[in-house]
Structure formats: structure tokens, C-alpha cells
Amino acid sequence: MRSPFIPHAAPAMPPHPSPIAAPHPGSHADPSGDAERGSHGAKKRFLHDAREYVRDTDHRAFLRRALAGYYTTRDGQKARYRDWEHARDAANLAKWNAVNRLDEMLVRFADAFEVGGGKVHWARDAAEAREIILGIVRAAGAKAIIKSKCMTTEEIHLNAALEAEGYGVVESDLGEFIQQLRGEPPFHFVFPCMHVRRGEISKLFEEHLGSAPTESPEELTMIARRYMRRLYVEADVGITGANFLVAETGQISITENEGNARLTAALPRVHVALAGIEKCVERLDDLAVLLPMLATAGTGQPITCYNTLYGGPRAPGECDGPQEMHIVLLDNGRAAILADPEQRDSLQCIRCGACLNVCPIFKNVGGFTYGTTYQGPIGSVITPHLRGLGDWNHLSQASSLCGACTDACPVRIDIHHHLLHNRRNAVRAAPNRLERMGHRMFAAVAARPLLFAAGGALFRRSLWLLKKLRLPLLRDWIASRDLPQAPARSFRDQWRHRALPAVARSRPATAEGDR
Amino acid sequence: MNARDAILARVREALSVPGPGPHQRAGELSGHGATPHTAPPPRGSLPVLALEAARPWLPDGGATPEERLALLADNLGKLKAVFHHVPTIYAAQDLLFSIARERDWKRVAWHAHPLVEPILAGIPCATHKVDDADAVAADLAAESTTPKDALEACDAGITGCEALVAQTGSILVSSTTCGGRALSVLPPVHVVVATPEQIVATLADAFVALRDRHESALPSMLSFITGPSRTGDIERILVLGAHGPKELFVILVG
Numbered sequence: 001m002r003s004p005f006i007p008h009a010a011p012a013m014p015p016h017p018s019p020i021a022a023p024h025p026g027s028h029a030d031p032s033g034d035a036e037r038g039s040h041g042a043k044k045r046f047l048h049d050a051r052e053y054v055r056d057t058d059h060r061a062f063l064r065r066a067l068a069g070y071y072t073t074r075d076g077q078k079a080r081y082r083d084w085e086h087a088r089d090a091a092n093l094a095k096w097n098a099v100n101r102l103d104e105m106l107v108r109f110a111d112a113f114e115v116g117g118g119k120v121h122w123a124r125d126a127a128e129a130r131e132i133i134l135g136i137v138r139a140a141g142a143k144a145i146i147k148s149k150c151m152t153t154e155e156i157h158l159n160a161a162l163e164a165e166g167y168g169v170v171e172s173d174l175g176e177f178i179q180q181l182r183g184e185p186p187f188h189f190v191f192p193c194m195h196v197r198r199g200e201i202s203k204l205f206e207e208h209l210g211s212a213p214t215e216s217p218e219e220l221t222m223i224a225r226r227y228m229r230r231l232y233v234e235a236d237v238g239i240t241g242a243n244f245l246v247a248e249t250g251q252i253s254i255t256e257n258e259g260n261a262r263l264t265a266a267l268p269r270v271h272v273a274l275a276g277i278e279k280c281v282e283r284l285d286d287l288a289v290l291l292p293m294l295a296t297a298g299t300g301q302p303i304t305c306y307n308t309l310y311g312g313p314r315a316p317g318e319c320d321g322p323q324e325m326h327i328v329l330l331d332n333g334r335a336a337i338l339a340d341p342e343q344r345d346s347l348q349c350i351r352c353g354a355c356l357n358v359c360p361i362f363k364n365v366g367g368f369t370y371g372t373t374y375q376g377p378i379g380s381v382i383t384p385h386l387r388g389l390g391d392w393n394h395l396s397q398a399s400s401l402c403g404a405c406t407d408a409c410p411v412r413i414d415i416h417h418h419l420l421h422n423r424r425n426a427v428r429a430a431p432n433r434l435e436r437m438g439h440r441m442f443a444a445v446a447a448r449p450l451l452f453a454a455g456g457a458l459f460r461r462s463l464w465l466l467k468k469l470r471l472p473l474l475r476d477w478i479a480s481r482d483l484p485q486a487p488a489r490s491f492r493d494q495w496r497h498r499a500l501p502a503v504a505r506s507r508p509a510t511a512e513g514d515r
Numbered sequence: 516m517n518a519r520d521a522i523l524a525r526v527r528e529a530l531s532v533p534g535p536g537p538h539q540r541a542g543e544l545s546g547h548g549a550t551p552h553t554a555p556p557p558r559g560s561l562p563v564l565a566l567e568a569a570r571p572w573l574p575d576g577g578a579t580p581e582e583r584l585a586l587l588a589d590n591l592g593k594l595k596a597v598f599h600h601v602p603t604i605y606a607a608q609d610l611l612f613s614i615a616r617e618r619d620w621k622r623v624a625w626h627a628h629p630l631v632e633p634i635l636a637g638i639p640c641a642t643h644k645v646d647d648a649d650a651v652a653a654d655l656a657a658e659s660t661t662p663k664d665a666l667e668a669c670d671a672g673i674t675g676c677e678a679l680v681a682q683t684g685s686i687l688v689s690s691t692t693c694g695g696r697a698l699s700v701l702p703p704v705h706v707v708v709a710t711p712e713q714i715v716a717t718l719a720d721a722f723v724a725l726r727d728r729h730e731s732a733l734p735s736m737l738s739f740i741t742g743p744s745r746t747g748d749i750e751r752i753l754v755l756g757a758h759g760p761k762e763l764f765v766i767l768v769g
Binding site: 066067080081082086090091092093094096102103106107110116121123124128174175191192193196197198201217221222224225228229233249251257260265266277284286287288289291292299301302303304305306307308310311312313315318319320321329331336339341344345 | 518682698718746747
């Protein structure tokens, strides 16, 4: 077995060559060539992948089965709240307060954290964050790096950057580890490998770790556990994320179930945490609300197995822990979301993943189709901001606007209305001339009764032709739906010769003739 | 401008445009962009107490010590932790002795603590004290291994705790009073010894207890441990003992 810390021969690049760095925040309609090309490519790829996934009924059934248990346990857990809806209001309040006073929160957090002996770094964008972390890793003379699950590191493509410099980095979260071996990004930002069957995992471990094949999830978990034990002890740098930054006390809070983040922040000599600037909360007490709600909404647990607060490196008198602790605070487009008061609440997201779990689109097209770091409804809201609006706006069309995401959100983000806002903003930024022309033509026809009648007659007689002609605009619609049968007579004609009940007939027929 | 000032300037500029209040929606599609509803929260003050708003609605933590004890025991059971309530420290010694014998432990790790030390008396295996400076130094010299290796080789970690939370069945440990960061998570079994006075109703009460004890100098690590380590990453099927302990014992003495 080769050393786990030697970079993979084929660096684990994301299968979707997405633009790594977001355009400079505040310059949404970035007209650079990248965004333009990305725009077309991302949408095309979305449509293509969605078509493939939707046809794979086995895969859809598999996802549905995997999520079935979630619905039951979540509902059971919600029932233990004396009032879940009121608790949502309070969670919303906690995050709203921090997001709407973010500058103050960040300054307080940074000052308090440095009192604890840690170092705060600020990164405007992904490239800056990568450079800071590489600098820390170089200064530490790292030979081996262990990582716990952190979506923000996926956002900045940290592993690829570390591997490009020759550093080996191992993902310790079981799901992330499986995805790393598969050379894929996470499928779901809370359940990274929920699309993978146990047989595939067994084969993967056989191939990479030389383990015996097994169909038991328990044995597979133990294989990863045994493999990882030595790595925790040997690694000299541990990289984690942070779920919350507590301004009052200068602590970061990490939520997990496996214990891998705790080991990552306990054994290596250097601990680096990467967090988006929006992760702030004002008080330690806010966590008494948010930690249980994050778990209940995300996985249906009362609270996750480990919720850990770190205020700095090993303090004098403590018997272990890292000698250095760094926190990297990342903007990377978040200030641009903040600048839009209408969508500001999307920064309140605590990344529980509840909106994905209930989304009919996610359940049908799967996580990879989005081609984004953050999948599902919340990803569709924030990605256009993080990566440039023109680029990713098609995601806002991938919604039935059913509002299941908004109902599921523990911090009450108005997700499905934001999808509408994104649609409106995109139309404003790049008006669709063809659509506008169509509307004008319809308005012209509809305002002239004779023309409307003639048009209607023509349409009724030629409806069958539309199916045959396969016009480009209608083709996608017709491919999966039957066109309605054209009625023999127009609505207006039927109305004119209607048989009305006696009461109605006694009145003058004022509606005659219009619409 | 350095990155810090640049980010803070961006954030301040962004927040200069007021947005909706906490329970307000940006609303239906207005067609006219942002619709500010209220002024931003007052700056520099502490006006919003989310916990006070939430306290009546969160899961119950029990009103009396009896209720809290029953709730804690119930929650630990649901989490697949093993809960024992014994009357005396001698009963706890016997209990730990039989657990160690049954599992054939070779070596257990522990730390200086008024409950942990007496409970270990007579345990039928070797012990490793994680916070003994001399022992750490001796380990380094004799076996040329680091204390990490010695701890990794232990069958169980035995710790005290800061508080037990009835509401969630959580155990609050800290790096200053519970043997550092690794003792409660690296060995495959974690045994917690506590007294009934350490049971608090809710997570918020645990924070209160913590502040009473440490005032402003909080330990560098605080962790709420809720059941044995677990994962559902493979087909969303629950497996215990992912990276942390597979088994968690809570022994309540008194």
C-alpha cells in the first residue's frame, strides 16, 4: 500500500471544470471571457446531466430510499420541540442579528480569537485563501496533512492546490474520504457520498486500501477507521472548517458526528480552520438554539455527536493540542450577497442541507448536475452571486417553486422567492429579446378581437402540426408531454351559446364577447 | 488596503443599505428591487437575545433534578450510550473492574480528577496518565514514542466532565478539566464519571455552568459529546464508532 500522504497520481480535480475563483465581488455582470464561456457550458451541462439522471430510475429510487429514514427521524425529532416554528423564528433572529451587524461581529470575533493565542487571516477571494493556507503549510514544514469535512475548502479547491505543491492531504470524514478516492466532489454538501452503493465502496477500498470485499456498512466503516488511525497521529497539519464563529468569546464551533474533526484539531501540531465571513453569531448562547436546530433540520438528530468549540491552540497547563491555530476568514463573493438587501438573508444559511433533502429537483437530478460547490435550492440562490450572475442563473430555473425548501429551512431563508428574484435579475441584466417580441405580438393580437378570433381558429386547426414540425422552442416541451386536444369550437363561441341556469339568464349578459 | 480592511469596508458598504427585519420577508416579487422594511439593528448594543426567544420552544430539559436525571438516562439510552447510576465510588470501582475484565483491557488512559483517580483503584490492567508531566517525559525517553502513540494504544479513556445535559443527553468536556483534547476521543471506549450535581437541564445551562467555573478564561477546547461516534455516510445506515469511541459509558456516582 502506498503512503496515503503522497498525492494521488491523477490529482483529484473536480469533474466539472468550474471556474475556480469567483469574479471580483461586486462585479456581477463580469463580461470576462471566462464567465461568458462558463455560462453557456454550465447550462448545457446542467441540461445534459439532468436528462441522464432523470432517466436513471434505479438511481432515483436509491436516493429516495436513502432519504426515507431522514424524513421519519427528522419529524420525530421536531416533535420533541415544544414549538418548532417558534424555534425557527429564534434561530432566524440569531443569524439575522449577526449578518446585519457583520462588520462588528467580525472585528469582535477576530480580536477575541487573537486573545486566545490564535492567528486570524483575511482572504478576499479563493486565490488569496489558498495562498494563505499554503503559506501556513510551508512554514510548518508539513509532511502530512489531515483534513476534516469543510465545504469552504471545496469552494476554493484547496486539495488541488495543496497537491499541486506536492503536499499529500487525506480527507478524514468517511463520506469525503470515499469521494476523494473516487476523484469526485461531494454529491450533497452534508451527505457527500449518498449516491454511492455499498458494493462500489467495497470495490473502492479493495482497490485503494487492499481490504477484503464486504457488503456490510459497519465493516466498511471499520476499514476506513483502521486506515485513518495512524494518519491522525502522523499528520503535522490539520485542516478543518467552522460552522459558527462566536463573536463574544472568539471561539469557532465545529459540528460533526464521526469524531474526525476532533482528532484533526487535537493531534497535529498546527490547526488551520477556514470559514466564510457569514458564519458569525454574536453570543455563545445563540449556539444553544442553533446547534440542536442544525442537527434536527440536517440529519434528524437531537444534536450531532460532537459539537466542539475551539478558542485557540493548546493553552498553558493543557496536556495536548496544537501549538498553533490559524483561522482564515473568507469573503469570496459573500459581501456581494450582503449588498443585496433582498437576498441578504441567504447569508444566514447554516448549511444543514435540509433544503436539498426535501427538494423534488434535487431528488430527481442529483447533486452533480448542479455543478456547484453548494447543491440544491440554497446553492441555486447563492451560486450566481459567488460565481457571477450570468453564469449560473439557469439554476434558478431548476425549481418547481413549490416552497418545500423555504418550509424546511431552520433559519427561515426565503429560498424559493430568491430563486424568483434571481430569475428577475437575470432577465433585467440580459433581456430575452425573443420572449419580449413574443409578448408584444401576443399583446397586439389579444387587443384586436377580430385578429384574436382568426388567430384562435388558425391555432385550433394547426395544433397537430406543431407536434410534427418540432419547432425549436416547443421541442423540449413536447418531448415529454402530450399537446392538448384542440376543441372544435372556441371558448368565446361556447360562451355565446351557453346553457345558463335560470338565475343567471335573467340578468343582462354583460360578459358577452369579452375574453 | 490590506485584506482585513478591504473586507470590512465592503461589508460596511453593503450594510449601509438597510434590509428586511428578522421575521420579514423580502416578499413577493416586487419588480422594484429591494424593499427595505426596517432600520438595521442598533449598532454596538446587544439588542437581540435569540435564546430568550427560543427557550420556551426548544426541547424540554426537565424542571426538577429527578426529571433531569430521568431525561438524561432516557436520552443516553436512545443515543446507544451505556448509562449506570451507582450509589458510591466503591460501586463504581466494581463496575469499572468488571467492564475492564469483560473486555480484557490491557491499558486504560486517564487524567488527574477527583472522581477518576479513586474509580481506577484495583483496575486489572495497566494505566496511562495523560496529564502527568513526568510520565509523558518517561514515555518519550523509554519507548521513544510520543504520548500520542501511547494514548492511541490504550483500550479506553476515562475522564470526568464539566456538565451533563439532560435536554440532549450530551456530555460537556473541556481541555483543561478532562485530560486535554484527545483522551475523550482517541481511545475506542470512553468512560465518563460524574456526579448528579453536574446534570444541567439545557445546553444554555451548560454554558452558564461553564462560565461560573472558568469565568472569562474558557478552556481552548470545549466539546459536547452526544453518544458514541457515528456515521451514516454509507447508504444513510447508522454505524457506531466511525473515528471516535465506539462505546460510551456514563457512570453517575451518588
